[in-house]
Amino acid sequence: MKRPTRGYSAWALMRAWLAGSGYWRPLWSGHTLKDAYDVVVVGAGGHGLATAFHLARDHGIERVAVLEKRLVGYGNVGRNTTIVRSNYLLPENHYFYEDSLRRYETLSKDLNYNVMYSPRGAVDLALSDDDFPALARRGNAMLLAGIDVELMDVAALERFCPELEPRRQRRFPILGALVQRRGGTVRHDAVAWGYARAASAHGVDIIEDCEVIGVRTSGGAATGVETNRGHVRAERIVFATAGHTGMIGAMLGVPLPIETHLLQAMVTEPVKPLLHTVLVYVSPGHGEVYISQSDRGGLVMGGHLDGFPSYTREGRWDRLEDVAQGAVELLPQIGAIKILRQWAGTNDMTMDGSPVIDRLRYDNVFLNAGWCYGGFKTIPASGAACATLVATGSAPDLIKAFRLSRFATGHLLDERGGGPFPARQ
Amino acid sequence: MTRLVCPFCGPRELREFEFYKTLPAGPGSAFARIYERVDRPELSIEHWQHVEGCRGWLLVYRNPTTGAVLETRLLGGAAEGGAP
Numbered sequence: 001m002k003r004p005t006r007g008y009s010a011w012a013l014m015r016a017w018l019a020g021s022g023y024w025r026p027l028w029s030g031h032t033l034k035d036a037y038d039v040v041v042v043g044a045g046g047h048g049l050a051t052a053f054h055l056a057r058d059h060g061i062e063r064v065a066v067l068e069k070r071l072v073g074y075g076n077v078g079r080n081t082t083i084v085r086s087n088y089l090l091p092e093n094h095y096f097y098e099d100s101l102r103r104y105e106t107l108s109k110d111l112n113y114n115v116m117y118s119p120r121g122a123v124d125l126a127l128s129d130d131d132f133p134a135l136a137r138r139g140n141a142m143l144l145a146g147i148d149v150e151l152m153d154v155a156a157l158e159r160f161c162p163e164l165e166p167r168r169q170r171r172f173p174i175l176g177a178l179v180q181r182r183g184g185t186v187r188h189d190a191v192a193w194g195y196a197r198a199a200s201a202h203g204v205d206i207i208e209d210c211e212v213i214g215v216r217t218s219g220g221a222a223t224g225v226e227t228n229r230g231h232v233r234a235e236r237i238v239f240a241t242a243g244h245t246g247m248i249g250a251m252l253g254v255p256l257p258i259e260t261h262l263l264q265a266m267v268t269e270p271v272k273p274l275l276h277t278v279l280v281y282v283s284p285g286h287g288e289v290y291i292s293q294s295d296r297g298g299l300v301m302g303g304h305l306d307g308f309p310s311y312t313r314e315g316r317w318d319r320l321e322d323v324a325q326g327a328v329e330l331l332p333q334i335g336a337i338k339i340l341r342q343w344a345g346t347n348d349m350t351m352d353g354s355p356v357i358d359r360l361r362y363d364n365v366f367l368n369a370g371w372c373y374g375g376f377k378t379i380p381a382s383g384a385a386c387a388t389l390v391a392t393g394s395a396p397d398l399i400k401a402f403r404l405s406r407f408a409t410g411h412l413l414d415e416r417g418g419g420p421f422p423a424r425q
Numbered sequence: 426m427t428r429l430v431c432p433f434c435g436p437r438e439l440r441e442f443e444f445y446k447t448l449p450a451g452p453g454s455a456f457a458r459i460y461e462r463v464d465r466p467e468l469s470i471e472h473w474q475h476v477e478g479c480r481g482w483l484l485v486y487r488n489p490t491t492g493a494v495l496e497t498r499l500l501g502g503a504a505e506g507g508a509p
Contacts, residue, residue: 246464256463260489306488309443309469310426312492317427319442351460407460420459423444 008112008118028200029070033207036233037063040391041240042212042248044068046077047368048240048377049206050383051390058384061390064204066196067227069211073192076242079345080288080376081265081302085122085279087149087185089138092291092401092413093354098147099398103380105185113194116295117187121277122183123161125330127172131283135178140147140359142180150179161277163331170329180366184278185292199259215252215365222362236390238366243311243346247371254361256369257351257407259422262306263373264315266323266342270297270335279330289326292294301327302328305347305373307423315344347373349422354413357386357395358404368388372397372422426493433479434498441477448472466490472500 006012006025014341015153016023039055042068043049055061068074084104086097108114124131136152141212144150148157151174154166165352196206207229213235214226238247249256278292288304303323306316320342328335350356350370355378360367368386395403401413418424430436448470450463450478473483482500487493 247461247466249462255457255463257462259462260464308471308473308487309447309489310492311466312426313488314426314492315438318438383481401488408456421446423446 004198005163007045022079027185027197027205029204031200031207031208033065033227033229033232034063034205036224036302037065037235039064039236039238040232040234041066041238042225042241043075043195043240044072044192044206044208045242046379047076047371047382047386048140048238049192049199051238051386052083052204052275053195053202054384054387056199056204059387060338061267061391062203064125065232066199066204066206067210067212067225067232068206068208071208072196072206073189074206075349076371076375077192079187079265079343079380080188080373081292081300082185082188082294082376083122083183083280083290083292084117084186084377085180086147086185087122087124087138087142087180087277088143088375088415090354090413090415091141091145093415094142094145094147096385096398097378098401100378100381101138101182103384104377105182107186107194107380111194111198113190113197115187115190115194118184118295119182120184121160121293123157123164123277123279124277125281126175126177126179127136127281127283128175132175134212134351135176139178148180148182148383151179152177152179159364161279163275164279168288168332172329174391182315183199183296184284184292185296186376188376190414191376195379195383213251217362220362222365222420224254232372236364236366238386238390239360239366240368240370240386242348242371242375245348245367246365248369252365257404257420258356258370259309259349261308261334261349261422262315262344263302263304264306264319264342264344265300266320266339266356267294267298267300268337269300271337274333275299281326281330286345287326288419289323289330291327291330298340299337303392305349305423306344311346311422313344314347315342347371351407351422352412352414352421353418353422354403355382355402357382357389357399357402360404370402426487426494429473429485429494431475431478431481431483432497433481434475437475438440441475442473442483443476445472445474452458455494469493475502
């Protein structure tokens, strides 16, 4: 069942050099849609591909397909700002995100594909007297869970991130920061490509341009999916469709605690290295901005949601201005750099800001969704845990809290304490 | 979507308005009204407020797939769900 693949190593480079340009093969290719599968995963984004990869590698499930309406990595895995970190307040969240960060640390080796994990530090800034205790509380919660994090005052922050010039006079002076040194960035497209390649090598069929338009059921169980290429029988179905999860709920006749909102990001023209870490500033009062510099030199920035439900993947102009303003406030030296391009992704915002990995209506249909704007950093943990749920039928402890029924039973995971207002999560 | 038309103030830039919530598609339990959303890609009925203008509450009918604003009305009266 396994397909021949070319592993990446120094030895392979040598052989490729001797063999000439025909040596390397496409990362994944030549998969044809079959009539029936053990598991059909809908959506070839990070979560779908990672789930398929773990199903095939860890659970020995041989017939797995990933069906994708567009292209591998067309959705949010290719639209995020590449930041990884595990500095969350709630135990249910920080253990899960920490598991993900640890998996990211070794992901290049696990996939035999360089995902360019860069532990450059994730710096959450405090700009007001209210920010600092909130960061301290979050940091203490993490330390109790054994996750490394440092609460820095201005002097320590100046040593860690001199380019920020924390002592510079500003309208909102920098008071300190919560710094997670192992946080940083990962090349986002490489995660999608790496998982697709590794899944393909383990026998997973990756079918692009294949849109799922319905679910076929019989006797209280799903029996397969209707696609634009015909019917595909499936023992189990996993939906990992991020911003289009609402449509999946409509397809199955289940109202979901999810609204779709847009989140924008942008990148500037490339410049020489000027920022060696990831700067994050989040405040309900002042807005939100996060900045890092890509290896190509562009400053990658993002901010808050656009603030109303939308599938358009257009961003609103004034949000772009807010983010640019916030970025220049933090780093005045970038004021003259031009923005190169801007884009938006559709985010599956849940009513408490935390994800859902659970069964959906039928015993053999699973939902991997509700990643809000934090989906990229959770891909490795989500894929492994979701695969365990699908393969064994019971959820591992790490994701027990992410059940769909928590909204009805009142066990919400409201990281921000903002209530059921996804636009403001 | 770059502007909304306020019934009082006329067409204004989007930044003057704040989205408040999506209205449920039909009557349902309190739980459903708060937590559950029925996906309607062609029509979203929402409460907005013209926070940086007349501060009036608006009922906005939008198509979230195309971004088109179908109608904007002043919110009020039991027929439109009452004040939020």
